[in-house]
Amino acid sequence: MEYAISKQEYEKIRTLLYDESGISLGDSKQSLVVSRLTKRLRHLHMDSFASYCEYVTQDNSGEEFTRMLDLLSTNKTDFFREPKHFDFLRERILPTREKDKQIRIWSSACSTGEEPYTIAMTLYESVRTPEQWNFQILASDISTRVLAHAAKGLYAEERVREVPAEIVKRHFLQGRGDSEGLVKVKPHLSAIITFRRLNLMDDRFPIKAPLDLIFCRNVMIYFDRPTQERLVNKFYHHLKPGGYLFIGHSESLQWVSHPFKSIAPTIYWKEA
Numbered sequence: 001m002e003y004a005i006s007k008q009e010y011e012k013i014r015t016l017l018y019d020e021s022g023i024s025l026g027d028s029k030q031s032l033v034v035s036r037l038t039k040r041l042r043h044l045h046m047d048s049f050a051s052y053c054e055y056v057t058q059d060n061s062g063e064e065f066t067r068m069l070d071l072l073s074t075n076k077t078d079f080f081r082e083p084k085h086f087d088f089l090r091e092r093i094l095p096t097r098e099k100d101k102q103i104r105i106w107s108s109a110c111s112t113g114e115e116p117y118t119i120a121m122t123l124y125e126s127v128r129t130p131e132q133w134n135f136q137i138l139a140s141d142i143s144t145r146v147l148a149h150a151a152k153g154l155y156a157e158e159r160v161r162e163v164p165a166e167i168v169k170r171h172f173l174q175g176r177g178d179s180e181g182l183v184k185v186k187p188h189l190s191a192i193i194t195f196r197r198l199n200l201m202d203d204r205f206p207i208k209a210p211l212d213l214i215f216c217r218n219v220m221i222y223f224d225r226p227t228q229e230r231l232v233n234k235f236y237h238h239l240k241p242g243g244y245l246f247i248g249h250s251e252s253l254q255w256v257s258h259p260f261k262s263i264a265p266t267i268y269w270k271e272a
């Protein structure tokens, strides 16, 4: 069965997505919405987008909204994606924290976990005495589905194919028997990461102690300018003086008003 979407139904879905997640779909993404949600409607034995809109709105658990969000947005991520940020962490930031041996980092749209685990690996690989450090990583996302995957720390072997073999060996367990073809992050990485559902649209984040670094990569691109501006200013508030914000390589804060100092194309600094 082919589904058609009316202007009102499209507007309804677009508004729901924007109000809850900040993601802006644009005026004419009707065909994208139809192609991404058709399978879901079929699965639910629904015959129209009108029924689906009602279903999402009435589901107070938020589960259907999460499914819709996952289908309409992208969770694409990778281990060591945009590696310059991890080089910067190793070369420029960690040496300055050597005295305190303490660092608090937030991976704020962590998807299936590759980003926070990459941060964790970078920490362990970069300092001389990791056992003496207090590493803390908060990893959050709006989608409970990707967070559940992230917390398991279980990946297909192909996902780490580009990671140097000795790093994989140090930080992943190789699956055997039923788990052949899978790798699982070792407990020393999981031990320093807390996974939690957080919506970047929330007025306040339940984060008490100030952070050294915030990673917010490859999600702001889906937000409109006022939403980006609000978010970046909230991030500023949660960083320590001398803290850093990393954004995705295809993102820019050029048109957004904020108090950060830009120190490299996608790296922003809260002056010490």
Ligand SMILES: C[S@@+](CC[C@H](N)C(=O)[O-])C[C@H]1O[C@@H](n2cnc3c(N)ncnc32)[C@H](O)[C@@H]1O
Binding pocket: 020, 021, 022, 023, 073, 074, 075, 076, 077, 078, 081, 108, 109, 110, 111, 112, 115, 140, 141, 142, 143, 146, 198, 199, 200, 201, 216, 217, 218, 219, 248
């Ligand atoms: C493309 S992934 C980016 C993953 C990772 N940061 C990276 O760069 O590889 C974007 C993630 O942003 C999440 N997201 C979208 N809107 C969000 C919001 N309002 N609050 C928190 N996370 C959100 C999505 O669920 C998705 O997992």
